[in-house]
Amino acid sequence: MAEIGHGGKKIVERILEPKEAAKKIKGLTEIPIRSQIANEVIDLAYGWFTPLQGFMGKADADAVCRSTQLADGTVWSIPIIFDMTESEISEYGIKEGGTVLLTYQDNPMAIFEIDEIWDYNMEDMCNCIYGTAEQKHPGVVRTCGYKEKFLGGKITLVNRPTINPPYGPYFIPPLEMRKKFKEKAWQAVVVHQTRNVPHTGHEWLMKGAWAQAYGGLPIKEPLCGVLVNAIIGAKRKGDYIDEAIILCQDELRKSGYFGDHNHLTSLTFWDMRYAGPKEAVFHACIRVNLGLTHHMYGRDHAGVGDYYDPYEAHELLQSIPREKLNITPVYSMNWLYCPHCGEITSEGLCSHKKEWQKFSGTLIRSIVQDGVKPPRLIFRPEVFDLVMECAEKYGFGSPFVTDEYLENRTPVFSIPPLGA
Numbered sequence: 001m002a003e004i005g006h007g008g009k010k011i012v013e014r015i016l017e018p019k020e021a022a023k024k025i026k027g028l029t030e031i032p033i034r035s036q037i038a039n040e041v042i043d044l045a046y047g048w049f050t051p052l053q054g055f056m057g058k059a060d061a062d063a064v065c066r067s068t069q070l071a072d073g074t075v076w077s078i079p080i081i082f083d084m085t086e087s088e089i090s091e092y093g094i095k096e097g098g099t100v101l102l103t104y105q106d107n108p109m110a111i112f113e114i115d116e117i118w119d120y121n122m123e124d125m126c127n128c129i130y131g132t133a134e135q136k137h138p139g140v141v142r143t144c145g146y147k148e149k150f151l152g153g154k155i156t157l158v159n160r161p162t163i164n165p166p167y168g169p170y171f172i173p174p175l176e177m178r179k180k181f182k183e184k185a186w187q188a189v190v191v192h193q194t195r196n197v198p199h200t201g202h203e204w205l206m207k208g209a210w211a212q213a214y215g216g217l218p219i220k221e222p223l224c225g226v227l228v229n230a231i232i233g234a235k236r237k238g239d240y241i242d243e244a245i246i247l248c249q250d251e252l253r254k255s256g257y258f259g260d261h262n263h264l265t266s267l268t269f270w271d272m273r274y275a276g277p278k279e280a281v282f283h284a285c286i287r288v289n290l291g292l293t294h295h296m297y298g299r300d301h302a303g304v305g306d307y308y309d310p311y312e313a314h315e316l317l318q319s320i321p322r323e324k325l326n327i328t329p330v331y332s333m334n335w336l337y338c339p340h341c342g343e344i345t346s347e348g349l350c351s352h353k354k355e356w357q358k359f360s361g362t363l364i365r366s367i368v369q370d371g372v373k374p375p376r377l378i379f380r381p382e383v384f385d386l387v388m389e390c391a392e393k394y395g396f397g398s399p400f401v402t403d404e405y406l407e408n409r410t411p412v413f414s415i416p417p418l419g420a
């Protein structure tokens, strides 16, 4: 039976086997792509972006901007577009109806069948997606950095990426993910999207969301899971390094704070746009494709600075009918440490407001930076030790992204020579 994803469409999988790929790519013009586009090619080919089969044409991108949907009415909130300069287009001899080979890291990656060459007012696009065209907004910088022309059309992967250590076990595309959920017999699965190493506040966010998603399911056997889905893409200096994020999230399961019966860690390749509410809807679409039933949203999901009201994403999500976006949002209040209760509690539960010690990102970072093991109620010792190990092993001495890391890190995936 076909697996049905977002918009009621079959999960897209556009991947050729090596022999067929070798035949199909003969004689095609090669066009190198940058990492953001390579990430999106993977998302398209493996179905993360179902129902999209390739980069958008103008009608879809315009509908996304104007009304948060594709031209056919499917909910969608972020344009997935392929850019090129006018001079590149003439240099490569690109024409509508033509086919080219996208290469990454000097190796063949995907066939691109170009249906349409189009352009757009980018300030207009920024205002629609981000609610601003200010160059201080990192998403605006990314969108305005696109070259002046766009190419729309289907892509087909000709060469599967090699996922480099330690990420291999965490690359679980939609069809595989759905199989895993069936094996685990999870009837509800809630996703925790993260770009963080977890402190106990995060752990309890997940535990709280697990209970919310569990709802009225029978308790004879555990039937509900938490999927950690780390967003892996462009890094900014000072972010946690990817290796630490993914391994430390999984450590919560390995060390028993969760278990195989209720916890799984995975990744999605995506360069964050920080589009707040629009990005929250986009995240919901890709999580529907991964087979999730519930999606956690905290305050200011995928926001940046003070561009969005902390609950604007919740309002947008609530305005979309479930038959158009088939996932249940789970809104989470903050968890904190209350010395009076002697435990981690929720701001919705405890009344010792004056005694609350909130988890501040800055405080946790300074603890990690100093390398002094914090109390286990705040930071799990196994997780803390692993952050330190990751700093040494992958981060050139730091758990946070540095220039040295950006220059010398091992890429998350590599495209091998075809047939290798």
Ligand SMILES: [Zn+2]
Binding pocket: 338, 339, 340, 341, 342, 345, 350, 351, 352
């Ligand atoms: Zn209390």
